[in-house]
Each structure stands twice: as structure tokens, then as C-alpha cells.
Amino acid sequence: ARSYSITLLPGDGIGPEVVAVAKDVLSVAGAKEGVELRFREMLMGGAALDAVGVPLPDETLAAARASDAVLLGAIGGYKWDNNEKHLKPETGLLNIRAGLGVFANLRPATVLPQLVDASTLKKEVAEGVDIMVVRELTGGIVDLRHFSAPPPPPPPDKLQLIFYKRLYPQIDCIARVAFEVARKRGGNLCSVDKANVLEASMLWRKRVTAIASEFPDVELSHMYVDNASMQLVWNPKQFDTIVTNNSYGDILSDEASMITGSIGMLPSASVGESGPGLFEPIHGSAPDIAGQDKANPLATILSAAMLLKYGLGAENAAKRIETAVTETLDSGFRTGDIYSPGTTLVGCKRMGEEVLKAL
Amino acid sequence: ARSYSITLLPGDGIGPEVVAVAKDVLSVAGAKEGVELRFREMLMGGAALDAVGVPLPDETLAAARASDAVLLGAIGGYKWDNNEKHLKPETGLLNIRAGLGVFANLRPATVLPQLVDASTLKKEVAEGVDIMVVRELTGGIVDLRHFSAPPPPPPPDKLQLIFYKRLYPQIDCIARVAFEVARKRGGNLCSVDKANVLEASMLWRKRVTAIASEFPDVELSHMYVDNASMQLVWNPKQFDTIVTNNSYGDILSDEASMITGSIGMLPSASVGESGPGLFEPIHGSAPDIAGQDKANPLATILSAAMLLKYGLGAENAAKRIETAVTETLDSGFRTGDIYSPGTTLVGCKRMGEEVLKAL
Ligand SMILES: CC(C)[C@H](C(=O)O)[C@@H](O)C(=O)O
Ligand SMILES: CC(C)[C@H](C(=O)O)[C@@H](O)C(=O)O
Numbered sequence: 264a265r266s267y268s269i270t271l272l273p274g275d276g277i278g279p280e281v282v283a284v285a286k287d288v289l290s291v292a293g294a295k296e297g298v299e300l301r302f303r304e305m306l307m308g309g310a311a312l313d314a315v316g317v318p319l320p321d322e323t324l325a326a327a328r329a330s331d332a333v334l335l336g337a338i339g340g341y342k343w344d345n346n347e348k349h350l351k352p353e354t355g356l357l358n359i360r361a362g363l364g365v366f367a368n369l370r371p372a373t374v375l376p377q378l379v380d381a382s383t384l385k386k387e388v389a390e391g392v393d394i395m396v397v398r399e400l401t402g403g404i405v406d407l408r409h410f411s412a413p414p415p416p417p418p419p420d421k422l423q424l425i426f427y428k429r430l431y432p433q434i435d436c437i438a439r440v441a442f443e444v445a446r447k448r449g450g451n452l453c454s455v456d457k458a459n460v461l462e463a464s465m466l467w468r469k470r471v472t473a474i475a476s477e478f479p480d481v482e483l484s485h486m487y488v489d490n491a492s493m494q495l496v497w498n499p500k501q502f503d504t505i506v507t508n509n510s511y512g513d514i515l516s517d518e519a520s521m522i523t524g525s526i527g528m529l530p531s532a533s534v535g536e537s538g539p540g541l542f543e544p545i546h547g548s549a550p551d552i553a554g555q556d557k558a559n560p561l562a563t564i565l566s567a568a569m570l571l572k573y574g575l576g577a578e579n580a581a582k583r584i585e586t587a588v589t590e591t592l593d594s595g596f597r598t599g600d601i602y603s604p605g606t607t608l609v610g611c612k613r614m615g616e617e618v619l620k621a622l
Numbered sequence: 623a624r625s626y627s628i629t630l631l632p633g634d635g636i637g638p639e640v641v642a643v644a645k646d647v648l649s650v651a652g653a654k655e656g657v658e659l660r661f662r663e664m665l666m667g668g669a670a671l672d673a674v675g676v677p678l679p680d681e682t683l684a685a686a687r688a689s690d691a692v693l694l695g696a697i698g699g700y701k702w703d704n705n706e707k708h709l710k711p712e713t714g715l716l717n718i719r720a721g722l723g724v725f726a727n728l729r730p731a732t733v734l735p736q737l738v739d740a741s742t743l744k745k746e747v748a749e750g751v752d753i754m755v756v757r758e759l760t761g762g763i764v765d766l767r768h769f770s771a772p773p774p775p776p777p778p779d780k781l782q783l784i785f786y787k788r789l790y791p792q793i794d795c796i797a798r799v800a801f802e803v804a805r806k807r808g809g810n811l812c813s814v815d816k817a818n819v820l821e822a823s824m825l826w827r828k829r830v831t832a833i834a835s836e837f838p839d840v841e842l843s844h845m846y847v848d849n850a851s852m853q854l855v856w857n858p859k860q861f862d863t864i865v866t867n868n869s870y871g872d873i874l875s876d877e878a879s880m881i882t883g884s885i886g887m888l889p890s891a892s893v894g895e896s897g898p899g900l901f902e903p904i905h906g907s908a909p910d911i912a913g914q915d916k917a918n919p920l921a922t923i924l925s926a927a928m929l930l931k932y933g934l935g936a937e938n939a940a941k942r943i944e945t946a947v948t949e950t951l952d953s954g955f956r957t958g959d960i961y962s963p964g965t966t967l968v969g970c971k972r973m974g975e976e977v978l979k980a981l
Contacts, residue, residue, distance in 0.1 A: 339818070344818075348821070348824065351818060353818045353819055357819065383743050383744055383747045383855055383856055383857075384742050384743055384744070384855075385742055385743070385744055388742045457869075457872075459698070459703075459710060459712045460712055460716065462707070465707065488872070488873055489872045489873055489875075489876040490876070492851065492873045492874070492876050492877040492880075493876045493877060493879065493880040493885070494880075495877075496742055496743075496855065496877060496880040496881060497742055497880050497883075498742075510816075510869070511873070513816075513847070513848045514847055514848055514851045514870070514873055514874075515851070515873075516848075517848040517849070517851050517852045518851040518852060518854075518855060518877065520852065521851075521852040521853075521855040521856050522855060524856075526852070
């Protein structure tokens with residue numbers, strides 16, 4: 264039997280509840296396919312700040328690096344919102360992403376037929392939406408670190424060049440990942456940039472277009488970011504796979520996720536060239552409902568499925584989880600965030616039990 | 623009688639058609655309130671590229687600067703899409719904004735009761751939406767210019783500081799404009815940033831919070847940009863006035879405009895500390911329908927109303943135009959983009975005539 268080590272980072276708020284449930288689901292789904300999983304829980308985010316004073320302890324990063332995949336719950340909360348930058352939970356997240364070198368962030372936004380009414384969009388606009396946003400995760404302006412002593416700033420009109428130089432290798436890497444993803448999906452890739460204004464985007468477009476020749480079976484199109492944010496609202500079904508930079512990806516993937524109306528359902532995967540990937544639900548730590556057994560664990564359970572598929576190459580085990588989630592929804596079980604009259608309201612644990620039964 | 627000079631920049635695609643119609647509406651509305659308007663038409667965008675080889679001729683900028691307000695149609699088109707940066711129509715737009723110093727871009731997104739069905743959002747989510755996005759227009763990463771010889775790039779980890787230094791005075795200016803706007807609207811201002819990650823956003827939040835003390839009657843809240851892009855889809859009615867930076871404002875204002883479902887209806891105003899403001903519809907040049915008398919002139923007509931109100935302080939004349947547009951819609955006239963069964967389909971010119979009649 265194949266055997267893998269998984270680092271669990273429960274984090275803050277509802278993180279521990281949803282990770283506990285997803286861990287059980289992972290174990291059972293793995294076992295059914297002869298995949299043995301060993302777990303080690305480590306501190307991160309606000310939990311780590313409270314316990315040891317830093318958002319990402321060295322042991323946590325070391326353990327994550329030494330493992331085969333990392334499952335994260337959620338981090339952050341009002342409590343730490345006014346902390347200095349290096350003492351923010353979010354900095355722990357940025358640092359583990361950088362530390363693992365996971366530069367490609369895959370964020371599916373799928374409207375499930377059972378939940379189409381959860382969308383604020385009209386049914387005919389929302390139904391059938393199935394988008395994958397591939398976000399560059401470790402470059403661009405989101406990656407810039409804390410500074411201590413101010414150096415003399417370079418002339419503003421040279422600033423764009425910095426991105427230009429730094430972006431070059433990043434673009435090729437993320438473009439290849441995105442073309443691979445698109446090839447396994449609908450075969451359409453839409454690259455989003457602001458090439459009518461930004462030098463860095465002009466380079467982005469040039470490189471993505473160049474890489475396209477390696478993937479003749481994928482159809483590439485380009486769209487400006489402001490238009491993309493409109494088109495997601497106007498006709499989200501036009502998109503298959505989207506590739507874009509860190510900042511635009513942050514904004515557009517959240518917009519796409521809200522098109523589904525059920526962000527408690529959405530997983531994500533962050534992967535690099537090699538080494539362990541990082542898997543986490545896209546929702547936040549929801550401190551207001553933490554510890555009340557109200558959280559929806561399905562996003563973390565589906566992140567566990569992505570872990571099996573993209574992290575360990577255990578596609579069958581991943582498929583088992585996805586099918587079990589579908590069956591659980593078909594049986595009418597719903598947490599509060601996706602509840603509608605006529606369905607059965609359950610808590611976080613009970614939802615986990617139902618998925619386990621379906622497995 | 624007061625007398626003002628207006629620079630008209632018809633631009634490309636449908637620009638000339640909609641500006642011609644809006645010009646007549648401006649004249650008549652002004653005349654009814656004793657405001658005399660003199661017009662001068664100048665070249666800009668692709669039209670200027672074709673005629674004289676640059677997207678913003680010196681005479682155009684000089685004429686705009688010497689006038690009391692500028693009305694722009696639209697710029698750009700496939701024809702010039704692959705031009706080098708300094709020969710793109712968009713560069714003309716960036717340069718006239720910079721040349722006029724119009725750092726504050728006001729973008730209303732209003733769902734009119736007559737057009738609520740045009741939204742892709744469910745009626746109960748869309749109806750009553752009335753958002754004003756105040757976008758910082760001349761700073762941030764969108765303002766960086768073309769470079770010729772590559773200088774040695776500074777260390778990447780110092781990059782954020784550059785924004786930090788340059789942003790300081792910009793933030794105070796745009797914040798004051800936004801508080802003034804919010805004060806005249808619902809009294810609520812939501813400042814959008816990424817202060818959980820970016821140094822520049824932390825400064826943004828600090829300065830906006832400091833300026834708030836000058837406006838005790840306005841309620842200030844803060845939201846991260848990724849969350850804002852979700853909330854616009856989830857519950858757009860929660861927003862009154864939004865203030866944000868150039869890049870986020872570009873994306874979020876277009877998202878907000880598409881919430882209305884009728885971007886052919888939406889005007890914008892760009893203003894500075896003093897000097898002429900720039901007024902333009904938010905829609906593009908729509909080259910595919912150019913010259914066919916199909917364009918919706920209402921966004922430009924409503925931009926003319928903003929010109930009267932924000933540019934010339936002629937609030938009564940502005941009100942006349944707004945009322946005339948409402949009446950024209952109430953009478954059932956619709957261009958193709960907002961047509962629905964049971965209404966009367968008209969072209970660009972005819973729509974203008976109906977607004978003139980209502981005036
Ligand atoms: C918390 C923050 C650092 C993070 C990001 O911007 O990457 C989050 O918004 C996300 O999208 O995962
Ligand atoms: C055309 C482009 C330069 C412009 C911008 O980004 O400012 C446009 O998208 C807008 O929003 O007015």
C-alpha cells in the first residue's frame with residue numbers, strides 16, 4: 264500500500280472543526296483505495312501567534328516541507344486584525360506559500376445543480392457554471408515583504424520595469440500549469456491581464472501567447488481584467504479555465520466563487536514544480552460561528568479530494584470523495600449557509616458523518 | 623447668462639454618434655437654465671492616431687486645458703490593439719487624465735426601476751442598487767510610464783516602499799473627495815484595500831481613517847478587495863459610496879456597473895483640485911456597431927449631466943437632463959442593448975430626439 268504523510272494546519276476560527284471532519288473523510292477514502300495516510304497537526308496563523316508568538320513557526324514549515332501534502336483549515340480573526348504585518352495570521356499564510364514554493368493556485372467555482380438557487384444570479388445565468396481560476400500565487404505585488412529602514416526610492420517611472428524583469432520566469436511557469444489544467448477540462452484558456460496599459464501585462468500576454476504553441480489542443484483567448492470582472496457577472500458560462508496574476512486572481516477568483524452563491528462549498532489547491540502542495544477551502548475562518556458546530560465542512564472535504572488528486576495522484580480516492588459529497592447533497596443534507604426550505608439542516612459533524620456514510 | 627467652453631472629444635467607434643447626440647442635449651438643457659455652452663471638437667484616441675499619428679495631440683490637450691469641461695465619447699478598437707504602448711488610443715486617455723490632473727473618478731452604478739430586468743442578478747438582489755465608486759485615477763500601478771533603457775532594478779523587497787512614499791499625498795486627496803461625495807449621498811463610505819497584505823494598503827487605511835475625523839457625519843467602514851468583489855455579487859445594496867485605488871477601482875467599478883445589467887446607461891466624471899473635469903460614458907467604443915445608429919447615447923447624455931453638475935456647478939440643468947432621461951425610459955423607448963419585449967426599439971439619434979422632446 265502507498266503511504267503518505269499529511270500535515271494538518273487547523274488554524275483559526277472554524278478551521279479546527281472543518282479540518283477534523285475532512286481528516287476522517289481523507290483517511291477512509293484513502294484506505295478504500297489502498298492509500299495509507301499519516302497525519303501530523305501543526306500550529307499556524309492566529310493559533311500559532313497565541314501559542315508561540317509567530318504566525319508560522321519554523322517547525323511548522325519544516326514539517327510541512329517534509330510531508331507529502333498540507334491541508335489547511337482557515338486563518339485569521341478580528342483578534343489579530345490590528346497586529347503589525349509580521350505578526351498577522353495572513354503573513355503566516357504568505358510565508359508558507361512562499362516556503363513551499365506553491366506558485367500555482369487552482370480555484371474551481373462550480374455551480375452544483377443541487378445548489379443553483381443559492382446563487383444571487385438568475386438561474387439561467389448561474390446553472391452549469393464551471394470555472395477554474397489559475398492564479399499566480401507567489402509573485403507580483405502581493406509578494407512584497409516588510410521593510411525596516413527606508414531606502415531611497417527609485418524614480419517612479421522605472422517601477423514597472425521591476426515587475427517586468429521579475430515576472431518573466433513566473434509567467435512561463437504559471438502559463439504551463441494553466442494550459443495543462445485547461446487541457447484536462449474544456450480545452451479553453453482565457454488569460455486575463457491589463458495589456459492595454461501595463462508593461463508587465465504586455466509581457467504577460469506575449470509569454471502566454473508564446474507558451475500556447477506547446478499546447479495546440481488548447482484554445483487561448485485574452486481579456487482585460489476590468490472586462491473579465493464584468494463578464495463574470497454577465498455570462499459566467501463563457502469561461503472554462505482562467506489564468507491571471509496574483510492580484511487579479513485574488514479578486515476574480517473570489518468574484519467567481521460568489522457567482523456560485525455557496526462559498527462554503529469551494530476548495531482550492533496550491534502547487535509548485537515539486538514538493539508538497541497546499542490545500543485549503545477558499546472561505547475564511549468565520550470567527551462569529553467558530554466552535555458552534557455550524558460550519559460547512561464540504562469545502563475542506565473537497566480540498567481533501569484535491570489533495571488526493573493533485574497532491575498525491577490518487578485520483579480514484581479523490582473521485583470517491585466527490586461522489587460521496589454529491590450523494591450527501593442529493594440526500595438533502597445542508598449546513599446553514601446552503602440551507603433552503605425542504606432540505607435537512609445539519610451541523611458540521613453530522614455533515615461529515617453523512618459524507619462518511621456515503622463513502 | 624453664464625457662458626462656458628466645452629471641449630468635445632468624440633474619439634472612436636460609436637464615440638462620434640453618442641457625443642453628437644449628447645451635445646444637442648447639453649445645449650438645450652443649458653439654455654433652459656441660462657447657461658450658454660460653446661463647443662470645440664478635437665481629435666483623440668484612434669481618430670487622432672489615424673489623422674496625426676499620436677493618440678493625444680498637443681493641441682487637443684491645450685484646448686482641453688483651456689476649456690471649462692471636457693466631454694469624451696469612447697476610444698480604442700481592434701485596429702490599434704497591437705500598437706506599441708505610446709501609440710495606443712488608451713495611452714491618449716491616460717495622458718489626458720494626467721494632463722488635466724483629474725485624480726478622482728466618480729462612477730455611479732444605479733439600477734433604474736425601469737431596467738431592473740436587464741440585470742443578471744435576481745430582481746430582489748438588483749433592485750434599488752445605487753452605488754458610487756470613487757476611484758483614484760492618476761496614481762498607483764496604472765500610472766507607470768514607458769521606459770527606454772533598462773536601469774538596474776532595486777531589490778524586490780523594497781518595491782512596496784515606493785508605492786508607500788508616492789501614495790501618501792494621493793490618499794488624502796482622494797479620501798477627501800470620497801467623503802464629500804458620501805456626505806451628499808447616503809452618508810456611508812466603504813474604503814476598499816488589501817491592508818492584510820500590502821504595506822501601501824496599510825498606509826491607505828491609516829490615512830483614510832485619519833481623514834474621517836474631518837467628516838464626523840459620514841460613517842466609514844473598511845473592506846478587503848477580494849471580499850468587496852464577492853459582496854458586490856452577494857448583496858450590492860449594502861454599498862453606498864466606495865473609495866479605492868486606481869487598479870481596484872478599475873475592476874470593482876466595472877463589476878458594479880455590470881450588476882446593473884445596463885452599462886449603456888452609465889456615466890462617469892473625473893475631476894481634480896481645480897481646472898476642467900473629464901466626463902465620459904463607462905462603455906467602450908463598440909467598433910462592431912459603430913456607424914449603424916444602434917448605440918445607446920444615454921450614458922453620454924448622463925455624462926453630460928455630470929458635466930453640468932460636477933464640472934460647471936449647473937445643478938438645475940443637470941437635473942433637467944436626468945429627469946428627461948427618466949421620462950424617455952418611462953415612455954418605453956429603448957436602444958437594442960436595453961430592449962425588452964413590450965418596449966419601443968429605437969436607434970441612437972431617435973433616442974436623442976426623444977430626450978430632447980422630454981426636455
Ligand atoms: C489572506 C490573504 C493573504 C489571501 C491572499 O490574498 O492570497 C486570501 O485572500 C486568499 O485569497 O487566499
Ligand atoms: C482604457 C483604460 C486605460 C481605462 C482604465 O483602466 O482606466 C478604462 O479601463 C477605464 O476604466 O476607464
